[in-house]
């Protein structure tokens with residue numbers, strides 16, 4: 206929980222100010238029973254109106270002071286807890302952004318969302334409670350105890366009797382309920398994960414008519430979450446009444462011994478009233494402490510979950526700036542030198558890959574599903590690092606690039622083009638923030654997107670819904686290609702990026718890319734032989750290994766996989782033309 210220290214440092218002055226007002230509030234609460242005791246014993250019992258008026262007015266003034274202090278304290282505790290949560294959420298967000306892909310895979314997207322939302326809110330509730338209950342309750346509790354001892358030391362022995370019992374109950378509460386609240390948060394992760402899967406696949410679910418199945422799936426996680434939450438609440442709710450019972454037993458004992466004292470003439474009625482008042486305040490304070498500990502247990506579980514992310518070692522994957530190198534610059538050249546990669550230890554997905562693509566050349570990659578094509582692009586982008594071997598780009602080891610520098614030089618159009626809410630031109634400009642309207646249009650033209658964009662209502666200003674819901678797959682792919690092109694990268698990776706466009710559009714994009722390439726190196730991944738046909742060289746990847754390399758002609762002669770893919774696609778083409 207050490208990571209929270211910085212927030213304490215930021216807010217400690219305002220926190221201490223809140224405590225100052227809180228102390229005023231507690232003092233007002235503590236003075237009331239003592240004044241009331243004097244009004245009863247010196248005013249009411251002796252029929253002295255002067256004392257009643259004077260002390261009554263004083264009581265009123267003290268109550269007003271307590272109310273003013275409470276208002277300021279409320280204001281401060283609200284502001285501090287909000288800002289505290291805002292800062293924590295922001296820092297956690299930044300930390301999540303800095304995580305490596307492996308670290309994100311390890312924790313899971315849904316769990317990261319729960320930590321960023323629900324867990325932060327729990328800590329916020331606790332921080333707010335800290336200023337409302339946590340500090341006030343001990344102040345009032347200890348103050349009540351001291352006032353009670355001051356009023357009657359012998360009666361206070363009762364308090365000493367019940368104090369250890371209450372402490373034991375609170376300790377047990379913390380010890381027993383903590384694991385329950387940890388499980389509740391983990392169950393919430395699963396609910397979020399189910400929700401995320403549903404939202405990501407909502408159309409497929411509808412098309413396959415699997416809504417009932419998904420509902421059952423969600424119900425299972427939802428039930429597990431509410432069962433765990435109910436179990437945690439059940440356990441923790443036992444402790445409140447137990448504390449209540451113990452303190453009420455104490456009050457009865459005080460009334461019993463007090464009545465004996467009044468009967469024997471050693472005590473006055475006003476003192477007994479004041480004593481029971483302090484006892485009630487003490488009861489309330491203890492109940493509050495118990496409640497606050499429950500909040501603390503929840504917040505502790507949440508804070509540990511946030512701490513797990515905050516304390517992850519920095520990904521350390523990129524140097525701040527590209528390191529100078531002695532290697533001769535060879536702009537746009539990509540070299541894989543005996544590269545092996547595994548997502549999980551001992552289970553390599555890519556085996557000993559060696560190949561080179563020169564500046565301005567186009568490399569095609571084809572292979573069966575799960576042969577490692579996308580994984581290869583992830584290594585070039587340094588989302589993951591090879592287990593063995595090195596990758597060089599522009600003659601320089603990838604690990605020596607600064608992140609910004611590398612991202613500027615390499616652009617990718619992924620398999621599933623993700624667009625963002627905003628206008629079409631915003632989405633293209635997302636690739637290069639300051640790009641002019643002319644540059645946006647030129648990129649769209651090369652991606653064969655200009656014509657359809659102009660026909661959209663609003664043209665380049667047409668709104669794109671969340672994740673591009675209001676566009677077809679082919680339209681999204683073309684905007685994503687324009688977004689990559691506008692970066693004017695040294696290396697452009699198209700990962701099955703034209704799978705949703707027709708053959709004519711595919712051809713148009715490729716020829717425009719070739720014409721406007723400006724010595725841009727291109728890596729084309731596709732299942733369509735027609736897309737790769739004109740590439741300078743084509744790699745056939747199979748189970749993570751290079752099965753064959755060469756241009757179209759060569760592969761037709763020497764790769765049975767490539768040959769069969771071409772034959773099959775030719776037959777399909779002829780069948781559709783007939």
Ligand SMILES: Nc1ncnc2c1ncn2[C@@H]1O[C@H](COP(=O)(O)OP(=O)(O)OP(=O)(O)O)[C@@H](O)[C@H]1O
Nearest residue numbers: 310548549554572573574575576577578579580581
């Ligand atoms: N994040 C990941 N964690 C663990 N394994 C993964 C991960 N991503 C992919 N894999 C595994 O790596 C292998 C190669 O996957 P990859 O996506 O690179 O194949 P691909 O050739 O691009 O497939 P496709 O043609 O279907 O897109 C597969 O067996 C896949 O299960």
